[in-house]
Amino acid sequence: MGNNNPLKTSGAFEMLAAGAGVGRDMLAADRTGKLEFTHQFGLNNSTRALGPQIFFLGQAVRRLHDETDSARDFLRGFSHIRRDLKRMHKSFPVSRSGRFAHGLAAEAGQFTESISFDWRLWKQDVLGSKAHATMLQKIGLLTRSELRAILAALAAIAKDIEASKFRWRVELEDVHMNIEAELTRRVPAGAKLHTGRSRNDQVALDMRLWLRDETTALVTEVRSLQRALVRLGESNRDVVIPGYTHLQRAQPIYFAHHLLAYVEMLARDQQRLQESVARLNVCPLGSGALAGSTLPLQRELVAELLGFVDPRGRPQVTQNSMDAVSDRDFAVEFCSIASLIAVHLSRLAEDLVLWASSEFNFVQIADAYATGSSLMPQKKNPDVAELVRAKSARVIGNLVALLTLLKGLPMSYNRDLQEDKQPLFDTADTVRATVRISAAMLENTKVNRQACWVAASDPALLATDLADYLVCQGLPFRQAHRAVGTLVALAERLGKQLNRLTPAELQSVEKKLTADALSVFDLNKALARRKLIGAPGTGEVKKQLARWRKRLD
Ligand code: ARG
DSSP, X not given: OOTTOGGGHHHHHHHHHHHHTOOGGGSSOOOSOOOOGGGGGTOOHHHHTTOSGGGGSHHHHHHHHHHOHHHHHHHHTTHHHXXXXXXXXXXXXXXXXXXXXXXXXXXXXXXXXXXXXXXXXHHHHHHHHHHHXXXXXXXXXXXXXXXXXXXXXXHHHHHHHHTTOOOOOXXXXXXXXXXXXXXXXXXXXXXXXXXXXOHHHHHHHHHHHHHHHHHHHHHHHHHXXXXXXXXXXXXXXXXXXXXXXXXXXXXXXXXXXXXXXXXXXXXXXXXXXXXXHHHXXXXXXXXXXXXXXXXXXXXXXXXXXXXXXXXXXXXXXXXXXXXXXXXXXXXXXXXXXXXXXXXXXXHHHHHHHHHHSTTTOOEEEOGGGOBOOSXXXXXXXXXXXXXXXXXXXXXXXXXXXXXXXXXXXXXXXXXXXXXXXXXXXXXXHHHHHHHHHHHHHHHTEEEOHHHHHHHHTOGGGGHHHHHHHHXXXXXXXXXXXXXXXXXXXXXXXXXXXXXXXXXXXXXXXXXXXXXXXXXXXXXXXXHHTOOSTTSOOHHHHHHHHHHHHHHHO
């Protein structure tokens, strides 16, 4: 990554943020995804793994409740949620204050809440609030001491969340209102934080911040996978296999050349990710609900604080408030790039599945990355590769879900947009896990050199080389192609290999085919002859391996 890399803007932000008192601990998004919502309720390990969403759906909770003892224990920890939901019709979160005579019906609360999944945005939400508060003080809408109190309380809240001590309240709908409500409970000035801000621009901000970190992290993972491919290629640099078209043996290639094809695909993916950050890295805050604000907000200051700057350090802010609150192009773009990565990995996985079969027997996937059959004791199945292949389906599904969600939405913000999160989160998680496991699997894959050599030694793979030989003897290529085709048919009829035809048999087809023509069938020489840029020749593959090793260092 060069100096101009927009992915590096967070570095600039760290400096600015330090000056503005925005905590460094908040700078990095939760990259592990390990902090699960259930964890927030202080649950034990066995229940933590069950995942957050289901517990808000009454049906699922009941089913689970009936099923296991541990689930029963677990639900005790959730009692407050059921209480909270019951209380809902009497309670008034800030978004309903004044205007509403009644609270939300419990089932409407369950149906509309997003806290069960958008809690993941908590770091970004706190970070955005710190920047917004810093700006509010600058324009005189918060006093210095109010700002200090807000920043300290936000930091304390973040700490509680991290330590699983924060109590998320479903009646507060989402991560934004949960954090704001708790802030206001702790410091009265919290009631001023939402000045000039709407959840509509807030959520757009949080999503962009979250995705910026995710994209950066994915770029790193993709590079690790590229490294694994290059390493496997390098440690088998002399291994030759048949290259295939139509899944039929075509021409010999180095095994490393095949792997480097994926390194190239992943390089384009990585470039796409990096380029997408330039469009993503624009600050929507200050767009309000849809129409900005009458207050003299300093949008560019907030943008700078949050690292929304171009490579030259100039703040980037959205230029149309309605677009800013309803735009989810960045999510679609990420899901689209992620789909392509998933498709590339799916192809790689399919190659591995084929190579690991007895029919090919080119590779052996380590036991640690293979599974057995519950019935057939002899089986060793490439399940990890198969699931890598399969994961592309849901990643593509998520992309289609997002596009469908946006299609036909009237301007500007609509609650539909809340449904952007699960597909986006799931895509980021799935693709990251897929990239990571693919790298691990490759690191633990052995090449069966002997089987590769046997497959690559089929002289028919060099039929084109023989045609090229005839071209060098002055024969037009079409004539050469036909002559060699006739030879292949003859060899087949005689039940011998192409390089075993006698001089007389060669001559019977084409006079220019003298005995020395058979020298084209020397595999090593044949590979050395492939000197074009991008060809699977000995020198060229060596060069490409070295190029990638250097680029990936
Ligand atoms: N949870 C909402 C979402 O994810 C936040 C914005 C809600 N805005 C509103 N006007 N209801 O989109």
